[in-house]
Amino acid sequence: MDNEGLKTILSAWAEGLEWPESPQFLQVRVPAPALHDFARRLKEEHETAFDYLYCLTGVDWPEYMEVVYHLESSRHGHRLVVRARTAGREDPRLDTVSDIWPTADAHEREAYDLLGIRFNRHPDLRRLLLTDDWVGYPLRKDYKDEINMIEL
Amino acid sequence: MSELVLTGPETETALTQEYFINMGPQHPSTHGVLRLVLTIDGEIIRRVEPHIGYIHRSIEKMCEHDSYRQIVHLTDRMDYLSCHMNNEAVCLAVEQALQIEVPERVKVIRTIVSELTRLASHQLWWGVMGMDLGAITSFLYGFRDREMINDIFEETCGARLTMNYNVPGGLMFDIHPNFQKRTKDFVAHFCTKLPEYDRLLSDNPIFRSRTEGVGYLSKEDAIGYGVTGPSGRASGFACDVRKRLPYSAYPQVEFTEIIRTEGDCFARYKARILEMWESLRIIEQLIDNIPEGEFQAPTKQVLKLPKGEYYQRVETARGDFGVYIISEGNKSPYRLKFRSPGFSNLFVLDKVARGSKIADLVAIMSTFDYVMPDIDR
């Protein structure tokens, strides 16, 4: 399905959707509370059928955290980028999508580990790459490590 | 192909006890520093929990301070067996952002070298796969043929493994005058040696019984868990980026996307073997038709990507590799994310290996072809 068609379908699904401009993909910003239901419909509705989450990225912006979901449909071949913002940087929280796309389980753990984004109702939210007693979240812009980081 | 049936003593009646075993971080068949915490009932695996991060170098954080030319060099150190494809992903993303039109010659050479890298990676995998199943001889056979590819790379760009042959805008050097001849020699040589691989392992009844029906992964799970590359295609998930979103010279060449539907270890094995034939086919089509021209498009000394987001996918030997660049218009990215195929492929292990034996787990791990630096980043 082309981007215009997708946009028409998705617009009806939730309130407060925003459509950031991007030359490469169709992008949609979903309000955090509506994220889980929106994601579920994206996967389960026949005409969208986004069953392949190929990338999940956490981004640290000055005011808030953002999680970017890159989605593809193995049935229709169309792609979509879903973005969701957290309320702030201090205790960023979003709903998990690991029950919808199992691969998100590990990717969300990574985002939690490196950026400190907490995913509500995630089955096993622990440190993934770093040790359990690590202090801080290295991918945040304000992370300081006097010993290991070399600033150029 | 059927689901694995759980056998073994009933835990309630026989007073047996499940126990834990640490497979790794130093273990011969985890291929690096992967640690798996296994919950085992006798020899039957009840749960697999991967613990990773032993060689986490925070490449994504390093990239936030590096220039785009430097980032290319870091990508080599992730999946060192698909280094050329990793480089290519970053270069294509940068070229796409700066709208650099690379010469045709570059595209063709990149594709040839990519396929050679894929072949080398699969040869290593084949050797190691045999070794994991106890047939150590295949390891040396795989390395014999891989050596020829490494020699070609050494002559072309001076390095054998982490090549850094790509730069944004083209290639670091032009190809060596011997490149075409040696590649053709290799293709001719390997076309005779690949059937030998089949004779040594694929047709061996013990090998068949170790892999057929073992480690079944359904198509739905493959898509849901994001299992890509030959492992995903063996479950019937058509995920070849070279076909879906062709880049470089892939639109010009003819090749078949290997898709199998069995979804077991042998299907994953066979998918890689057949993929080697397809790689040879691609190289054969291109090697005589390298267009004349520049090996680099003119680029600025300091690359500053315009504000925006760029995502580039390539097909490495392990699957769908993605680079996601968020640029604020500076000389280094604001955020850079590598979507490594091994990372997604690893976390399906629990799903696949449950109910099988320790020996099966080794077979399953080798058919998923994990490379730890790729997973840890």
Place this chain on the structure above:
Amino acid sequence: MYDFTPLVQAIQNYLSAHFSPGVATAIEWTLVILIYLAFYAVLGLVLVYVERRICAFFQLRLGPNRVGWQGTFQTVADAIKLLLKEPVTVNKADKLLFNLAPFIISLAALMVLSVLPFARGLQAFDINIGLLFIIAISSIGVVGILLAGWSSNNKYALIGAMRSGAQIVSYELSVGLSLITMVLLTGTLQLSGIIESQANGWWIFKGHFPAIAAFFLYITASIAEINRGPFDLPEAESELTAGFHTEYSGLKFAFFFLAEFVNMFTVAAIAATVFFGGWMPFHIGDWEAFNRIMDFIPPIIWFFIKVAAIIFLMMWFKWTFPRLRIDQLLHLEWKYLMPLNLMNLILMAILVYLGWHF
């Protein structure tokens, strides 16, 4: 060189002429023990070297070729290295059993050697239940493996030992049954008697199809019994790191290693004795000239040629086949080898009853 009986007799006479009977026997025993210990060690070293060269040959590489002529002293150097290594014992290991295990395995391997006839008159024990003795003693080795796995306090070692227990108990049956099939032909369990019965032709030629089948069944089952590839599950380096000897180092590891190779020799020697006429030369019917030439080669050389050929076959298996899984291994024994062996035994019994063998 052709008959060792006079030599042995001469030593016997000399000793009994100069010493009292008790002392003479004691000296004889000491001599035998020393010779066998030396043979055991040399055999291990030679086989390790041969294995490495043959393995290299299969794997398109050179193998050890630096220490001494063509690397012949490589294993000696390795042995010295192992001697100098620190014997590490795991903290919570059962010290007694941990130290006992390598000796049990070595002892079993050494005791089996004692009944093997190497040439006419060159045999330490010529007991009338030779074959039964071999089957009985060679299964003691598993006790050592089980002890090693249990006492190491390591889960990998324990899994390896359990696999080994299941495997050896199963395959012992096939080894025994295939040898019993041949005993039907020979009519004796005494190893020298078995060889004498092949003076006019080896049993593998005289015994028709059942003898050939018994040979293949025996080789398959006995490779599994001595834990060699493709049946080396108790070690399975890609699954269990090193299986039952994961925690052993230095000299104790060397004992395990040596015993494995000596067991391989034993298995090949029994196959050569029972199926290929032991030290009997190769004869063809009434080709007088040919048979004379064959007789010219000393029996001891014949014996070692046959053993070497079978050992080569076993190495060939190891470096070609992938390893089986434990359930497949037990399926192979209980569903295929065992029934085949029983059928073969009945076939052989009919054959012998009707007198159809040569």
